Amino acid sequence: MARIMGRDSFSTLSRFLRVNDLPSQLVFTEKGKKVRCVTHTALETATRLKGVVTMGVYAAKKMGEDYYLSIEGSQLLGPYLEGGVVEVSMNEAENWMRGAPIERSGLESGIAVVKMGWLFLGSGRVSRDGRIYPLIPKERMISHRNGKG
């Protein structure tokens, strides 16, 4: 059974999260290391159904002391983060989506969320060498030879 997280504990997802500004319809549930995000209405409707496989979307996963955000988790929570976000260029974004790390100096190691303007691109692990390695599943990456020609 997944456990519904209290609003107070949302901040464990990221210490930068402005919890009170999140849309009131959203609830987070936790099962093992995985956190899903679902609406109240969906959660309530599911209690009347059989054969439920999933509800809402997979938003975050615990990694050591931190949570990293899935692409959707970053898109849902990103606008409410007050730090820990790295802005990238279009070129960097394309490489990131191919699985390549982003070079930045002066970042604390841990988890960073990556965005280009309003578009959040998931999160990555900041290594000691200052690179951010994308934590994006293979099936969400573009191939190396995409583009025309």
Add this chain to the structure above:
Amino acid sequence: MIALSEDFKMLVSQLPDLDLEAYLKAVEEPLPECVRLNTLKFREEDVKEFMSRRGWRLEPLAWVRHGYRVLEAPVTNLGDSIEHMLGLIYIQGPVSMLPVEVLDVRAGDRCLDLCAAPGSKSTQMAQLVGLDGVVVANDVSSKRVKALSFNLQRWGAVNSIVTLTDGRLFSRWAAGLFYRVLVDAPCSSLGVVSKDWSVLKRYRYNHSRRLQPLQAALLESGYRCLKPGGVIVYSTCTIHPLENEAVISRFLERHPEARLEEVRPAGLRWRRPLEEFGGERFSPEVEKCFKCYPYDNGGEGFFIAKIRRE
């Protein structure tokens, strides 16, 4: 040359309104590339602006909100674009976007997609019901449910529930629970053969004959899941009257209280459903349904019925 089975040729000879030459010419062409923009996670204007900066040229489809024909794209394979991977777009056939539009899904609705995998129409419903509504996306195949969950995830459908059950039994536990139900039924797929010509070679009359009771049972179960005043849409991507007109006509006989509503979308060519087939006369009400062949719109062939529960 596209090979045709004897049973398909027989079907053609029974369809007075089908122009075989035009049909074969149409299915030789690939389907036009179309996408739906994600308004659940993003603002449509932002997505359009982003895509245009990256070299996309889009033209709105007249019959569906948020649907566009792709005139130009920065990639050869749309499924290998950043826009697809990040859930900004859903790649979907142009006519396949119509059933959900016909269903008239409103913000806040509780909706059921009874045969949902891989999720084109569930994701479309999810963006229309918004955060106050909910979409229950059901399918009977555990393999296809994986693709369904993946696509709902990519779409950011926090307002969705995926269930794995036989849709024929769904009304046992969910009778009267929904305002809107879609039954996009399993069918012989004779309207979408551009994707796979071998369908025409493999086609047997028995496919349609065996599918019909399943389609009827799914429609019946979906109908029972409706609240009074609610709407159900039954759709298939086939041209076989046994899976289309006959299913609806027999349903109306069993349900005199159900009201069939006219489906006449702007911007798409449609044709009158048949009045009879194989010696069976259909209810004159069936005329209100939408039917098109692949060559009518240079897209998929579809059949759509809209029924309101009084």
